[in-house]
Amino acid sequence: MSKKSQLLSLIKNYKDSQNKVYESILEVNKNSELTPQGKEKRINELVEQFTPKVINIHDNAMNLINGAIEDLQKKWKANSTGRLSDTGYQVGLANTISMIEKGVITDSEDFKNIIEVYKDDYNALATIRTLINSERVDLLTLIPKDNREYIKKSLNDLKNNIDNYISQYQIQNDMNLVFNGMINFIENRLRDDLSIISWEEMSNQ
Structure with missing residues (x-):
């Protein structure tokens, strides 16, 4: 139960x-x-x-x-902090951040799939949020708020x-x-x- x-x-x-x-x-x-x-x-x-x-x-x-x-x-x-020692996770996150910085990910569906992977890692989400252009409201609204x-x-x-x-x-x-x-x-x-x-x-x- x-x-x-x-x-x-x-x-x-x-x-x-x-x-x-x-x-x-x-x-x-x-x-x-x-x-x-x-x-x-x-x-x-x-x-x-x-x-x-x-x-x-x-x-x-x-x-x-x-x-x-x-x-x-x-x-x-x-x-969040528990994943800092997870090498595979950190490499994947670094690659994701790099792709966002380079503007490779522009499709909202692709972005939604990425957010799904990191939805419980509030540190990762905060980093991703800073990389999104403020004009891309469609992408920003897909990032869950830190409501802890x-x-x-x-x-x-x-x-x-x-x-x-x-x-x-x-x-x-x-x-x-x-x-x-x-x-x-x-x-x-x-x-x-x-x-x-x-x-x-x-x-x-």
């Missing part, structure tokens, strides 16, 4: 479980046979019973995202949301809209490894 599937499973599980507790709390508050003290006691019992599950899902979700960030950073390192910081920020924002909303202090609140938004973000903006699908990629789909 991918990290994305695992995270979705955790969030959906929590959403459904928390909603049931919330509905039970509403029923307690509607019960005219209970005194205010009786209602408070019953609600506290419901919250107390649910709290261990809150902590478990919260911690699992946070660990999953932390692990994804760590894996992505290892991948980025391997695809954006990915880390987005995943840290998601962690903050999980920290804020998968919380024992939110058990008594209606959280449907919050978790529907979170689920929508995970389903539509995250890849299986939890990297972010950029808005540019979204618009091209």
Whole structure:
């Protein structure tokens, strides 16, 4: 199961479980046979019973995202500085750079194929970008942006949301809209490894 599937499973599980507790709390508050003290006691019992599950899902979700960030950073390192000692790769990159400098590669389809080879090497892409004439917008738009910081920020924002909303202090609140938004973000903006699908990629789909 991918990290994305695992995270979705955790969030959906929590959403459904928390909603049931919330509905039970509403029923307690509607019960005219209970005194205010009786209602408070019953609600506290419901919250107390649910709290261990809150902590478990919260911690699992946070660990999953932390692990994804760590894996992505290892991948980025391997695809850039990790390739510096790969002689064959560096020779191929040097030849590619030489051809671009000499203006040999002008066809957008050829250029697209080259970018596909180096798409995960942000250092190589940055070098290639500097070699393209600013008038060749058709080629420049084929070079993926370095969105590593954006990915880390987005995943840290998601962690903050999980920290804020998968919380024992939110058990008594209606959280449907919050978790529907979170689920929508995970389903539509995250890849299986939890990297972010950029808005540019979204618009091209």
